[in-house]
Amino acid sequence: MPETKLESVVVLGAGIAGLCTALALAPTGRSITLLERDTPPPEGDAEAVFDGWRRRGATQLRHSHAFLARLRKLIATEHPALLAALREAGARELAFADGLPPSVKAKYVAIPEDEEMAIIISRRTTLEMVIRRHVEASPNVTIRSGVFVSGLVSDREAAGVLTVRGFQLQDGETVFGDLVIDAGGRGSPMADWLAEAGATAPETQQDCEILYYTRFYELLAGQDEPPRGPHAPNGDLGYLKFGVFPADNGTFSLTMAVPEVEGELRVAIVRPDIFGRICASLPGVAPWTDPARALPVSKVYAMGDLKSRWREMAPEGKPVALNVFCVGDSLVRTNPLYGRGCSFAAIEAHALRDVLAESADPVARAQAYSARTREVLEPFYDDMRGQDRAAGRRAANGLDPDYQPPWRARLMRRFIEDGVAIAVRQDPELFRAAMRAFHMLEPPRAWLGKPATLAKVLAAMARGRKANAHLYPEKSGPDRLAMFAALGLAAGADLARLKAAA
Ligand SMILES: Cc1cc2nc3c(=O)[nH]c(=O)nc-3n(C[C@H](O)[C@H](O)[C@H](O)COP(=O)(O)OP(=O)(O)OC[C@H]3O[C@@H](n4cnc5c(N)ncnc54)[C@H](O)[C@@H]3O)c2cc1C
Incomplete structure (x- = not known):
């Protein structure tokens, strides 16, 4: 259904998700206001911003950030001027061919799809600075910095669904919007505000x-x-x-x-x-x-406090509230190890743009946004949570030098280390498939389920460790006992603590 009027959009937060929302919606002509508690980046180049930008609202700013091929592809196809600005500021791109391990490189033959496997290499401060300056250049985008959002403005017709109208600022001002976006990050108070207004958004979460x-x-x-x-x-x-x-x-x-x-x-x-x-x-x-x-x-x-969390704003197709959309960590938090948070935020912001274009009905929009984000992102989220549970078990078992894994775990480990990993390291096609899944260009597990993959994995295992010796990675560091001894740390203290607590 075509839109009939240009809506105003008010966004809590000008982090990655707030900026991506502005990036996606600015070309639609809507007037967009971002409300951000932190001060803007200092004038100057990437160095000045890295050295001088205080960001109490986004403490992960000075942690390593990887920007996946999926994010780069989205920027390259939808916002080429932004990609040019990133390059101008010193961000680099690493082509797929440049990151190949030596065992794959020798047999590698490029195909056109490999172009979309390039990644952006940059500090998060640089990426955020450039996106911010890029969206601020749009005449219909305003970023108000140094304003703290302290509440929600909403109303509800008798027995109806809550409708969100805008935000309350700490200084008493109210900012209204036809569309209200929560891009307040991992600590966004939106869920609490909604609950106070009688609208509860269910969530699942898991510690990383x-x-x-x-x-x-x-x-x-x-x-x-x-x-x-x-x-x-x-x-x-x-x-x-x-x-x-x-x-x-x-x-x-x-x-x-x-x-x-x-x-x-x-x-x-x-x-x-x-x-x-x-x-x-x-x-x-x-x-x-x-x-x-x-x-x-x-x-x-x-x-710390790293969690994966999914907040559902339309459980079973029933919107928790209308005219309000969560984008970024306020909707889905992911384990930083996978480098997916910024890609998720950008995908959600562009999904929101599409959903808004398809219908003007608030209920249909809430349903479609929930369904679209689930369809695209949930396979990656579920896969990550499964891997995290396994890693947590491995770390706990690793405290005990005498621990013997059960046969089923040993078998699975063999399959991965002597089969999948070896096959991937010697076959450019499998390596490409694994990397496309890692970079969110394909579903996470589809490549593993293909009969051709299984055949290659079994063939690698059948060749045996001796014949594959050159394909095993070099040991990447000392084992736990050696590292603890070298650092003068007590290797048994954590296990003792764990046993005492049990
Ligand atoms: C340690 C770590 C490493 C990570 N590494 C990667 C990585 O390698 N690759 C990757 O893609 N992702 C990574 N992530 C995830 C990524 O940082 C987040 O997914 C991304 O920042 C989400 O963007 P956001 O806008 O939702 O949240 P944020 O970027 O945190 O922005 C939220 C914004 O809202 C503002 N805000 C909050 N409350 C208020 C309020 N009441 N009033 C006004 N403003 C408010 C904050 O100041 C902030 O600017 C990492 C995360 C962590 C914790």
Whole structure:
């Protein structure tokens, strides 16, 4: 149904989801006002913004961010001027061919679809600064910074569904909108406000059971990023996951994710000396953080309370409230390890644009937005939660050096390590399929269920470990006992604590 009038849009939050909402809706001509508690980025380039932007409302700003191919594709196809502005600001793109492991590279033949597998490489501060300046240049977008939204304006006809009309600001002002968007991030108070008004949005949530630790580095003058060697710059040691995130303008960051059960390591790792010693002990990371190549330019930032959460705004097709839409973390939170949050936010914002264009009926819009986001994003969300549960179990079992996994778990591990991983590492087609799923260009598991995949996996297993020896990755770091001994940490303390608490 065609729209009959240009609606006004008021958005809580000018983080990634608020900015993506403005990006998606600005070309529709609607007048869009973003209300943001934090101050705007300082004038100047990416360095000035990284050094000087205070963002108490988005504390993850100074953690490593990966921007998946799905997000880059959306920007490249729908907002090419934004992609140009990102390049101008120093953000880089890494083509699929440039990120191939050596075992795949030798046999790789490019196909046209590989072009959409490029990713954006940038600090989050740089990406956010550029999107913000880009949307602010639209005459119908206004970002009001330094305003704190403290409540909701809504009404309800007798026995009807709650209709949201706007926001209440802390200073008493009311800002109305025909459409009210919640892009207030992981801590958005929207659900509480709705509940107070008698409209409850059900949600499911699951702890990620990890904490994030990130430090930023700058390459020294005349130094380049190290060439890709036999050791990958990312890995999973069970008690520690780690990754180097190349970024813009000669910077990169290093993130370590520590399972919640690893209390001793969590306390120690925020110390710059310990963080540095861990880096030096990881063969894929050490060439990056070598003081002859790069120097740290930040403290070790820590972040906890990481959860995945899905808030349902139209359970069983019945809208909780009308004219209100959640975009970004206020709708779905994901484990940062998968690098999907910003892609989710951008996909949701553009789905909202499409839904608004298809119908002017508030009920139909709420239903369609819920159905569309579920259809596109839920497979990735469910897959992630399953993987997180398995990782949590592995980390807890890993505290006990005598732990013996049951046969079924051993079998599954063999299938993955000696089958899937080996087949992917030697077959460009499988590698491409796995990466397309990782980057959200295909459903997460479809490639694994194909008979051709299974045949290749079984063939890899049948060849045996000896014949496949060259395809196993080099050990990415010391095992837990060796690392704890090197750092002077008590390896048994967490298990003892866990047993005492049980
Ligand atoms: C440690 C960590 C690492 C991550 N790494 C990645 C990654 O690699 N790749 C990726 O894609 N995603 C990553 N994410 C997820 C990503 O950061 C989020 O998904 C994304 O920021 C969501 O955008 P948002 O706009 O919903 O929330 P935010 O970006 O958090 O923005 C919310 C905005 O709302 C404002 N706000 C909140 N309340 C109010 C109020 N009452 N009044 C006014 N303003 C308000 C805040 O100030 C903030 O600006 C990571 C997350 C974390 C925690």
